[in-house]
Amino acid sequence: MLNFPQFSSKPQPIPPQPGQESVWDYPRPAIWQPTDQLIQVICNGVTLAETHQGKRVLETSHPPTYYIPPEDVQPEYLEATAHQTRCEWKGRCRYFNVTVGDRSLPQVAWQYIDPTPPFADLLNHFAFYAGPMDACYVGGERVTPQDGQFYGGWITASVVGPFKGGPGTMGW
Template identity: 65%
Template sequence: MHPQRIPPQPGQESVWDYPRPPRLEDTSKHIQIIFNGVTIADTHRAKRVLETSHPPVYYIPPEDIQREYLVPSPRSTYCEWKGQGAYYTLIVGNKRADDVAWYYPNPTPAFASIKDYVAFYAAPMDACYVDGEKVQPQPGNFYGGWITQDIVGPFKGGPGSWGW
């Protein structure tokens, strides 16, 4: 079964127009991440990964993250495009979110510019913002895309979408 593409309106992007293999691009959009009342990340220097059927995943430069709240995790995963991923647990005060952020310490050559940049799952956060708009997390709990008004789907990750 193939999903029915939602036609983008002016100023919108369809995730079905994103490439596979994914594309990496710089963005000057204002990215903010809040957890347990603390701004964990605040940047205009993120990079975003765009892949067919997925909302963008934003990677934050390490120097724009309050890294004292990140604790290395033993979890790792492998991406056929980016390589071996490593994870962080986020601890702020009495609140903890395990394996909530990931990065690539030795990415493939095509993704070398995101080395040590960190991406965050939106769902466990108090809020994640793109240019002041609170994002919606990508459906499911596997992918880490951020949905905003300027992105249309349908999005991979929800029930019945694994076969796309």
């Protein structure tokens, strides 16, 4: 007998208030757009990345994932791993370990090394999982990490869900 995972039905989107976006209004397939908001990543007391020239990827049911230009990332704290994945829309990416002082975090950053044509501007930009870091910020607001172990979205007060990533959301 085969056992198939149970999926919850598509949730009811939360209506956005003024100044908010619903992730259910984001497109599928995903798109990217520039942002001039200050993006910061802090690990073990060190600012790993800081930029006003980030890019955010928007996809239905996901909070934005933020990408930081390589020149705005402290490379001495990152070590490339052999792990790679492929996104059907964004292309092939590789992962990085982050080590700051005595703290080592495996595969908590990634960059697209062979992006698809619509995502060519993400080439070599870095994204970080917010959960393992001390803090990540967008426009001075501390973000909440997207649930789950796979997606790298950052939740702020400007986006409403519900968000994909937690238990029962795989089929959304």
